[in-house]
Amino acid sequence: xxxxxxxxxxxxxxxxxxxxxxxxxxxxxxxxxxxxxxxxxxxxxxxxxxxxxxxxxxxxxxxxxxxxxxxxxxxxxxxxxxxxxxxxxxxxxxxxxxxxxxxxxxxxxxxxxx
Amino acid sequence: xxxxxxxxxxxxxxxxxxxxxxxxxxxxxxxxxxxxxxxxxxxxxxxxxxxxxxxxxxxxxxxxxxxxxxxxxxxxxxxxxxxxxxxxxxxxxxxxxxxxxxxxxxxxxxxxxxxxxxxxxxxxxxxxxxxxxxxxxxxxxxxxxxxxxxxxxxxxxxxxxxxx
Numbered sequence: 001x002x003x004x005x006x007x008x009x010x011x012x013x014x015x016x017x018x019x020x021x022x023x024x025x026x027x028x029x030x031x032x033x034x035x036x037x038x039x040x041x042x043x044x045x046x047x048x049x050x051x052x053x054x055x056x057x058x059x060x061x062x063x064x065x066x067x068x069x070x071x072x073x074x075x076x077x078x079x080x081x082x083x084x085x086x087x088x089x090x091x092x093x094x095x096x097x098x099x100x101x102x103x104x105x106x107x108x109x110x111x112x113x114x
Numbered sequence: 115x116x117x118x119x120x121x122x123x124x125x126x127x128x129x130x131x132x133x134x135x136x137x138x139x140x141x142x143x144x145x146x147x148x149x150x151x152x153x154x155x156x157x158x159x160x161x162x163x164x165x166x167x168x169x170x171x172x173x174x175x176x177x178x179x180x181x182x183x184x185x186x187x188x189x190x191x192x193x194x195x196x197x198x199x200x201x202x203x204x205x206x207x208x209x210x211x212x213x214x215x216x217x218x219x220x221x222x223x224x225x226x227x228x229x230x231x232x233x234x235x236x237x238x239x240x241x242x243x244x245x246x247x248x249x250x251x252x253x254x255x256x257x258x259x260x261x262x263x264x265x266x267x268x269x270x271x272x273x274x275x276x277x278x
């Protein structure tokens with residue numbers, strides 16, 4: 001019984017076509033993630049981010065790397081600096097950068113408590 | 115092609131089928147798939163904690179679909195099952211048969227319990243083992259066997275013997 005039944009269930013599900021995604025699903029997903037412009041080789045990982053988010057992320061990286069902001073904040077916390085980082089942190093929630101931003105904010109909070 | 119595109123290509127079919135089995139709605143199932151892959155790209159570290167990408171995706175898909183069902187209070191009833199165009203065939207007779215079959219299966223599925231549909235698709239469409247299904251649904255293997263048996267019997271009963 002079970003062999004026949006499993007065979008017929010399998011056939012029914014496959015032949016019905018209901019469980020096949022639209023032909024364009026994979027490419028639609030790819031487009032939503034990677035955009036249309038880059039073809040072939042490795043694509044930018046965060047191309048789906050808005051230009052504003054990318055600008056903020058780039059600025060943040062530049063600030064961290066060039067100006068050594070974490071060090072400045074730790075030594076000399078300023079209210080506006082905290083506010084800016086939290087804002088940025090919430091903007092970057094959807095990227096791995098969020099962890100780095102939150103580390104900086106937490107570090108700053110710890111040092112201000114001390 | 116990068117690793118994320120490979121994951122999309124490799125898993126999107128199974129993932130879609132599973133989402134469809136829960137939502138019985140093509141558009142909603144495709145949206146869930148898309149959301150999941152976007153989420154995964156945003157937080158690729160989510161996969162660090164698992165060695166089984168498929169298991170992670172299916173669990174995340176299940177949670178997301180249940181959220182969708184709850185938020186929209188979507189009821190998978192015959193009346194609300196969407197119309198899905200049948201696969202195109204060069205032979206009109208085959209096209210009619212497949213169209214009838216799709217309609218019959220769709221209505222039968224909508225009458226099955228959600229857990230029956232899930233098990234049917236995981237086993238009979240995605241080809242997962244009983245052990246993996248049990249682990250995914252957090253059931254024991256015997257429950258998977260029994261539920262699958264019931265699901266097949268009911269699917270067949272609901273469809274009738276027309277397509278034997």
